Amino acid sequence: MTTGLKGWLWFVLVVNAISCVSMVSMALLAPLAWISVVLEILIIAGVSMLLFGRKKMGFYLICGAAVLGLIVNVILGVNIIYALVSAVLMPMITWLLMKNTWYEFQ
DSSP states (O other), X not given: OOHHHHXXXXXXXXXXXXXXXXXXXXXXXOGGGHHHHHHHHHHHHHHHIIIIIOXXXXXXXXXXXXXXXXXXXXXXXXXXXXXXXXXXXXXXXXHHHHXXXXXXXX
């Protein structure tokens, strides 16, 4: 695993953990936001699988959570451009950083 990938995964882990905590407080007011909390937890689990377990399944989990996040954002009325960028950018950066070391993951 390259240093760039490790740094990126740590960044994603911290940012999504903070986002998850803030979503919990929002979900107490708007019950539909619990879906976003679950998606954040899935992303955190996927990043943890990549970072600590070196499992390819973590990448697939991140991609699945991104697709579900796109669907939820569209249903909730988020701008379609913003929804697409947020769903594609993080998995794409992760893939670009890990594509040369894909064979290291189980």
